Amino acid sequence: MTRGRVALAGxxxxxxxxxxxxxxxxxxxxxxxxxxxxxxxxxxxVAEPFGMDDLGRSVLSRVVxxxxxxxxxxxTAALLALVIGGPLGLIAGYAEGVADQIIxxxxxxxxxxxxxxxxxxxxxVFGTGALLVSxxxxxxxxxxxxxxxxxxxxxxxVEVYVDGARALGATAPxxxxxxxxxxxxxxxxxxxxxxxxxxxLVEAALSFLGVGVRPPTPSLGLMLADGRGFMLxxxxxxxxxxxxxxxAVLGFNMLADGLRDWLDPQQTGGR
Amino acid sequence: xxxxxxAARRLLLAVPLLFGMSLLVFGLMRLVPGDxxxxxxxxxxxPEGIRALREAFHLDEPVLAQYLRWLGGVARGDFGxxxxxxxxxxxxxxxxxxxxxxxxxxxxxxxxxxxxxLGLLGGGRRGGVADRAALAIGLVGISIPDFWLGIMLIxxxxxxxxxxxxxGFVPMSEGPLDNLLHLVLPALxxxxxxxxxxxxxxxxxxxxxVQRGFVQVARxxxxxxxxxxxxxxxxxxAIPIVTVLGLQTGYMxxxxxxxxxxxxxxxxxxxxxxxxLERNYPVVQSTVLVIGAMFMLVNLATDVLYGVIDPxxxxx
Numbered sequence: 001m002t003r004g005r006v007a008l009a010g011x012x013x014x015x016x017x018x019x020x021x022x023x024x025x026x027x028x029x030x031x032x033x034x035x036x037x038x039x040x041x042x043x044x045x046v047a048e049p050f051g052m053d054d055l056g057r058s059v060l061s062r063v064v065x066x067x068x069x070x071x072x073x074x075x076t077a078a079l080l081a082l083v084i085g086g087p088l089g090l091i092a093g094y095a096e097g098v099a100d101q102i103i104x105x106x107x108x109x110x111x112x113x114x115x116x117x118x119x120x121x122x123x124x125v126f127g128t129g130a131l132l133v134s135x136x137x138x139x140x141x142x143x144x145x146x147x148x149x150x151x152x153x154x155x156x157x158v159e160v161y162v163d164g165a166r167a168l169g170a171t172a173p174x175x176x177x178x179x180x181x182x183x184x185x186x187x188x189x190x191x192x193x194x195x196x197x198x199x200x201l202v203e204a205a206l207s208f209l210g211v212g213v214r215p216p217t218p219s220l221g222l223m224l225a226d227g228r229g230f231m232l233x234x235x236x237x238x239x240x241x242x243x244x245x246x247x248a249v250l251g252f253n254m255l256a257d258g259l260r261d262w263l264d265p266q267q268t269g270g271r
Numbered sequence: 272x273x274x275x276x277x278a279a280r281r282l283l284l285a286v287p288l289l290f291g292m293s294l295l296v297f298g299l300m301r302l303v304p305g306d307x308x309x310x311x312x313x314x315x316x317x318p319e320g321i322r323a324l325r326e327a328f329h330l331d332e333p334v335l336a337q338y339l340r341w342l343g344g345v346a347r348g349d350f351g352x353x354x355x356x357x358x359x360x361x362x363x364x365x366x367x368x369x370x371x372x373x374x375x376x377x378x379x380x381x382x383x384x385x386x387x388x389l390g391l392l393g394g395g396r397r398g399g400v401a402d403r404a405a406l407a408i409g410l411v412g413i414s415i416p417d418f419w420l421g422i423m424l425i426x427x428x429x430x431x432x433x434x435x436x437x438x439g440f441v442p443m444s445e446g447p448l449d450n451l452l453h454l455v456l457p458a459l460x461x462x463x464x465x466x467x468x469x470x471x472x473x474x475x476x477x478x479x480x481v482q483r484g485f486v487q488v489a490r491x492x493x494x495x496x497x498x499x500x501x502x503x504x505x506x507x508x509a510i511p512i513v514t515v516l517g518l519q520t521g522y523m524x525x526x527x528x529x530x531x532x533x534x535x536x537x538x539x540x541x542x543x544x545x546x547x548l549e550r551n552y553p554v555v556q557s558t559v560l561v562i563g564a565m566f567m568l569v570n571l572a573t574d575v576l577y578g579v580i581d582p583x584x585x586x587x
Contacts, residue, residue: 006410105287105291106291108288108291109288109291109292109294109295110295112288112291112292112563112566112567112570113292113525113559113562113563113566114521114522114524114525114526114562114563114566115525116525116526116528116529117524117525117528117543117559117562117563117566118563120528120543120544120547121296121299121547121555121559122299123547124547124550124552124555125299125300125302125303197414201416204416204418205416205418205529208418208529209528209529209532209544210548211547211548224418224419224422227422228422231422231425231426231430232426232430235426238419238422238423238426239423241419242416242419242422242423245416245419246411246414246415246416246419249413249414249416250410250411250414253410253413253414254410257410
């Protein structure tokens with residue numbers, strides 16, 4: 001399979017999951033929150049291929065609805081980080097010197113913690129909830145985005161065509177927006193895809209640990225935490241949510257790999 | 272720049288970073304809404320208890336004074352007293368640190384033993400069946416949530432076959448074999464995604480070296496492919512591999528929080544999570560700083576090592 005096809009396969013997975021999540025309430029999969037005691041812990045059947053959980057709720061319906069949270073959190077976090085980290089990296093890379101130091105050194109401090117630890121520490125202060133998870137993730141991501149954008153700007157601004165534009169009298173905003181910024185688009189796109197993958201993993205981990213999304217919101221991490229108590233009687237309660245997380249993360253990683261090769265043919269292989 | 276000057280310079284840069292980390296952790300915990308004394312004591316809060324805690328943590332002093340007092344203590348290894356357990360936090364961390372370190376170390380070894388051969392297998396013959404298989408394994412590996420992998424391993428191995436324990440910890444002093452058996456699944460859980468990252472990087476590093484002139488010369492002079500790989504390719508690919516292995520070890524310190532929770536290991540990660548869930552902020556602030564500092568120091572050591580091995584880095 002060529003790299004182009006890997007990217008395409010990743011895109012198909014991501015698009016399919018996003019579509020399913022978007023139209024989840026309209027899908028014929030039942031309610032994610034409807035409790036029916038007599039169906040509790042019933043195994044997979046044709047009608048309910050993922051089985052039922054301890055309260056008799058449809059695991060399939062909960063998984064599909066949980067994608068709304070997973071993808072929603074991942075997208076919100078990545079966008080927030082782009083909006084905050086992008087301009088910071090741009091200014092730091094273009095100005096260099098003192099401005100660069102003032103912007104980047106505090107961001108180094110954020111990057112000096114393992115991502116999951118920083119996210120847990122932030123959530124311990126913020127409290128729980130999907131929006132707060134997005135904000136915590138955005139804080140973790142901002143220095144990453146800033147570094148990627150800064151590196152692209154630093155590498156681009158010494159190019160001859162930038163000098164040329166400057167010699168022709170282009171103003172600083174025009175130089176940055178028309179000549180430098182487009183060159184940051186490729187690495188940022190790859191990074192955004194990687195951040196989506198990490199976002200899905202970290203949201204699930206935080207919810208699993210009890211510092212993420214609040215029950216009864218269907219979240220893949222929460223479902224795993226619930227299922228742990230029933231894993232012998234009802235292994236489907238832990239198998240399917242986990243596979244669901246992996247599928248989404250895999251989709252974004254494949255997309256990132258393919259994009260990386262497509263946008264930067266010189267660099268082969270992964271990270 | 273000589274290796275030693277480079278190392279000294281990097282170490283000096285770590286000082287302001289550590290300072291910034293302490294400031295961030297302290298500031299973050301002060302953002303908690305409400306009176307920290309009330310939050311920490313929870314439902315057990317009595318007026319006397321709150322007053323005692325306010326006094327012990329000097330909560331009536333200005334924030335700057337509180338910070339400097341805390342920092343001064345931390346610098347001497349004194350993290351203050353945990354009000355819930357009535358135990359010095361520094362001692363609690365020291366008691367739990369060996370568990371986390373042993374887990375991280377074992378997982379690093381496992382990641383290297385799985386990841387590097389995987390990458391060599393792939394990179395050795397680009398585009399072949401082995402390469403494609405290695406690529407696919409790598410992609411799936413980096414996509415597996417470690418906490419789910421842990422649950423699956425418990426389900427399949429511990430509950431399925433009964434060969435390995437599903438949790439708990441036995442200190443090395445009470446039985447080295449039992450100690451290892453209890454850490455096999457946790458270390459494997461922690462290692463898999465890191466091994467996948469390492470495998471992907473090893474492959475990329477090998478592919479990068481293979482296209483260099485000296486490898487072509489070695490092949491042209493008729494050297495066996497095996498000799499080319501081990502004598503010429505591997506030593507040159509080793510530098511990025513060692514670096515990434517170091518960085519992955521750092522990340523495992525974060526992953527240990529989740530793994531220690533699943534396998535009920537009494538490490539610093541679990542201590543952090545318990546403290547977060549109990550809103551025990553003095554403990555959270557200490558363990559987050561300790562884990563963060565270890566993460567930073569591992570990265571720093573890797574960076575210095577990289578610079579010492581590879582003179583090209585120092586020139587930058």
